[in-house]
Amino acid sequence: MKKDLNFGGWSCPLPLSNYPTIVLGHGSGGKMMADLIQHLFAPQFNNEMLAQMGDSTILKIPAGENNELKLAFTTDTFVVSPLIFPGSDIGELAVNGTVNDLAMSGAQPTYLSAGFILEEGLPMGLLGQLAGSVARACQEARVQLVAGDTKVVEKGHGDGLYITTSGIGLIPPGVNIAPNQARPGDAVIVSGTIGDHGIAIMSVREGLEFETVIESDSAPLNGLVEQMLAVAPDIHCLRDATRGGLAAVLNELAKASDVGIVFDERMVPVRPEVQAACEMLGFDPFYVANEGKLVAVVPEKDTEIILAAMHSHPYGLNAAQIGKVVETHPGLVLARTGIGGSRVVDLPAGELLPRIC
Amino acid sequence: MKKDLNFGGWSCPLPLSNYPTIVLGHGSGGKMMADLIQHLFAPQFNNEMLAQMGDSTILKIPAGENNELKLAFTTDTFVVSPLIFPGSDIGELAVNGTVNDLAMSGAQPTYLSAGFILEEGLPMGLLGQLAGSVARACQEARVQLVAGDTKVVEKGHGDGLYITTSGIGLIPPGVNIAPNQARPGDAVIVSGTIGDHGIAIMSVREGLEFETVIESDSAPLNGLVEQMLAVAPDIHCLRDATRGGLAAVLNELAKASDVGIVFDERMVPVRPEVQAACEMLGFDPFYVANEGKLVAVVPEKDTEIILAAMHSHPYGLNAAQIGKVVETHPGLVLARTGIGGSRVVDLPAGELLPRIC
Numbered sequence: 001m002k003k004d005l006n007f008g009g010w011s012c013p014l015p016l017s018n019y020p021t022i023v024l025g026h027g028s029g030g031k032m033m034a035d036l037i038q039h040l041f042a043p044q045f046n047n048e049m050l051a052q053m054g055d056s057t058i059l060k061i062p063a064g065e066n067n068e069l070k071l072a073f074t075t076d077t078f079v080v081s082p083l084i085f086p087g088s089d090i091g092e093l094a095v096n097g098t099v100n101d102l103a104m105s106g107a108q109p110t111y112l113s114a115g116f117i118l119e120e121g122l123p124m125g126l127l128g129q130l131a132g133s134v135a136r137a138c139q140e141a142r143v144q145l146v147a148g149d150t151k152v153v154e155k156g157h158g159d160g161l162y163i164t165t166s167g168i169g170l171i172p173p174g175v176n177i178a179p180n181q182a183r184p185g186d187a188v189i190v191s192g193t194i195g196d197h198g199i200a201i202m203s204v205r206e207g208l209e210f211e212t213v214i215e216s217d218s219a220p221l222n223g224l225v226e227q228m229l230a231v232a233p234d235i236h237c238l239r240d241a242t243r244g245g246l247a248a249v250l251n252e253l254a255k256a257s258d259v260g261i262v263f264d265e266r267m268v269p270v271r272p273e274v275q276a277a278c279e280m281l282g283f284d285p286f287y288v289a290n291e292g293k294l295v296a297v298v299p300e301k302d303t304e305i306i307l308a309a310m311h312s313h314p315y316g317l318n319a320a321q322i323g324k325v326v327e328t329h330p331g332l333v334l335a336r337t338g339i340g341g342s343r344v345v346d347l348p349a350g351e352l353l354p355r356i357c
Numbered sequence: 358m359k360k361d362l363n364f365g366g367w368s369c370p371l372p373l374s375n376y377p378t379i380v381l382g383h384g385s386g387g388k389m390m391a392d393l394i395q396h397l398f399a400p401q402f403n404n405e406m407l408a409q410m411g412d413s414t415i416l417k418i419p420a421g422e423n424n425e426l427k428l429a430f431t432t433d434t435f436v437v438s439p440l441i442f443p444g445s446d447i448g449e450l451a452v453n454g455t456v457n458d459l460a461m462s463g464a465q466p467t468y469l470s471a472g473f474i475l476e477e478g479l480p481m482g483l484l485g486q487l488a489g490s491v492a493r494a495c496q497e498a499r500v501q502l503v504a505g506d507t508k509v510v511e512k513g514h515g516d517g518l519y520i521t522t523s524g525i526g527l528i529p530p531g532v533n534i535a536p537n538q539a540r541p542g543d544a545v546i547v548s549g550t551i552g553d554h555g556i557a558i559m560s561v562r563e564g565l566e567f568e569t570v571i572e573s574d575s576a577p578l579n580g581l582v583e584q585m586l587a588v589a590p591d592i593h594c595l596r597d598a599t600r601g602g603l604a605a606v607l608n609e610l611a612k613a614s615d616v617g618i619v620f621d622e623r624m625v626p627v628r629p630e631v632q633a634a635c636e637m638l639g640f641d642p643f644y645v646a647n648e649g650k651l652v653a654v655v656p657e658k659d660t661e662i663i664l665a666a667m668h669s670h671p672y673g674l675n676a677a678q679i680g681k682v683v684e685t686h687p688g689l690v691l692a693r694t695g696i697g698g699s700r701v702v703d704l705p706a707g708e709l710l711p712r713i714c
Binding site: 019021022023024025026033036041044045057059061063067069075076077078079116117119121122124127131134135138145148149151153154158164166168355357 | 376377378379380381382383384390393394397398401402404406413414416418420421424426428430431433434435436468470471472473474475476477478479480481482484485488489491492495501502503504505506507508509510511513514515516519523525527711712714
């Protein structure tokens with residue numbers, strides 16, 4: 001009988017049944033969240049556009065004869081704790097997160113909406129300060145907040161403030177960036193040091209003190225992407241390395257494009273203080289969340305010109321090629337280690353740092 | 358000195374300072390929420406589009422030469438408690454609420470996004486059931502859910518499930534519906550019985566039992582609006598009567614259009630069981646929330662044809678003209694009472710029914 005079994009395209013509904021209730025790991029950006037989406041949400045919403053699995057969804061809207069507009073549309077919910085942390089706060093994060101998801105489709109982010117869930121007892125001054133952060137972040141990213149909603153829940157049914165932002169961006173003609181566009185031979189680039197955001201949150205939450213304060217890297221990346229596209233419009237994939245970190249992004253791209261990815265651990269920029277904190281806490285920096293870093297997969301011939309463009313932008317100063325796309329081991333990510341070996345870098349399983357964004 | 362004081366356009370920052378922290382009333386859809394938006398949010402986001410104050414915001418997007426697309430964009434956050442209630446649940450409500458906000462601009466709702474905040478411990482079966490409601494509601498309203506996000510918060514920092522939906526709709530050429538378009542002489546129409554949703558929620562929350570179960574009226578209104586526009590494209594205002602009920606909508610329209618509104622209390626359709634529940638609970642049905650009812654302001658000459666179109670649609674069977682727009686007392690709403698007098702119907706002040714949507 002066994003030889004009749006065909007595991008191609010097989011998807012196992014079991015993992016979910018191990019969890020009769022939601023646990024924190026389901027919000028991790030790792031395997032548990034992927035299971036939840038694949039087994040619980042996706043079967044209900046079986047449509048082509050959700051299946052794009054990009055950071056934002058590309059909508060093609062008819063506009064007059066033989067013309068169509070390409071819009072990017074995305075939504076992000078922010079439950080980060082604490083509300084204010086070194087280098088940023090939930091207001092700025094909520095704008096930059098959605099701006100970046102739009103930018104990862106090559107779109108120029110244009111319009112934003114924000115839904116606020118306020119907990120009874122939230123100090124009015126704090127709300128004013130965070131609304132100010134939202135406004136300043138919109139200004140820096142050159143987007144307009146055009147719609148909003150506010151709800152209040154009783155004390156003990158929220159955590160001060162949750163924000164959900166959604167955004168619309170315009171995709172310039174000729175741009176075709178998607179997670180399934182990586183091709184063997186392509187270069188894999190990161191835009192700067194990784195792990196800063198996660199460690200910044202963790203250090204305040206755990207009361208850790210370092211010689212230097214580690215700050216979140218929260219930043220809008222649309223300007224950087226614009227500069228990259230100006231020198232090389234044929235960028236294949238872009239993804240910001242948020243929940244699940246660099247490791248999750250590389251795995252998602254490898255799977256979506258059905259290619260292998262190999263990278264050199266030593267080429268990945270990590271601040272020494274972040275590296276030290278990771279060692280102390282037992283974290284692998286490749287899995288730690290970022291809020292202002294992107295991974296780009298680009299044609300090999302364009303690597304130098306793109307890196308030069310990135311280095312000339314404030315959010316790309318430390319950009320570096322870390323690896324390449326290969327034909328072998330499709331769907332798998334391998335890291336060359338410092339001592340000459342190599343290891344599989346898998347999706348994170350459960351929850352590394354809950355409520356990181 | 359007194360004669361030098363000019364109160365035109367004067368806005369008083371005092372109301373907010375009476376509340377050093379957020380209280381439930383700030384989520385009411387009444388005066389306190391209007392204060393919060395006017396004094397805390399609006400000054401940070403001073404842009405034309407937010408100032409439209411419609412249920413959705415109208416975006417004009419350039420599309421080729423001498424051409425522009427008119428899109429409606431909106432966001433709504435849902436924190437209704439309990440998650441499931443007679444006639445509907447948070448999943449259906451979250452879709453219909455956003456669909457209706459788009460329809461109130463005359464737009465054909467097209468794309469939706471949903472952000473879920475899950476509380477640790479939420480039963481997986483319940484989440485599956487509510488995700489199914491979202492999917493079915495999308496199908497009925499003919500919209501596609503194309504983007505989503507999921508976050509998990511610790512037990513005690515949420516309330517099972519909060520959902521934020523955002524939506525995009527296309528506005529057909531020639532449609533120009535906005536809260537500031539009401540003109541003296543226009544007819545004021547409601548699409549059916551009011552107060553059902555609020556009383557349905559209240560009755561389960563308070564364990565009230567009536568002879569008949571009062572069910573929420575949650576419904577997508579885009580089909581009804583489409584039918585109305587087909588017979589009379591020159592509709593002036595549309596608004597769904599959610600938080601704050603009919604009274605809040607009429608006040609908002611009177612203020613935005615700088616006109617008076619007069620309506621006859623006896624013409625407003627209210628189910629006898631809702632009327633009875635309101636009397637028992639001490640509520641005025643005009644202030645109770647609806648989730649499937651709209652108020653339309655239309656040219657007097659089109660009243661009959663629009664009412665006929667509404668009566669032929671399942672969600673407009675009980676549509677009725679309740680009053681008219683007048684030149685006198687701009688900004689004020691007057692109700693003619695059953696005993697021949699008249700009274701001012703003001704915006705609700707604080708919170709009538711917390712977490713009604």
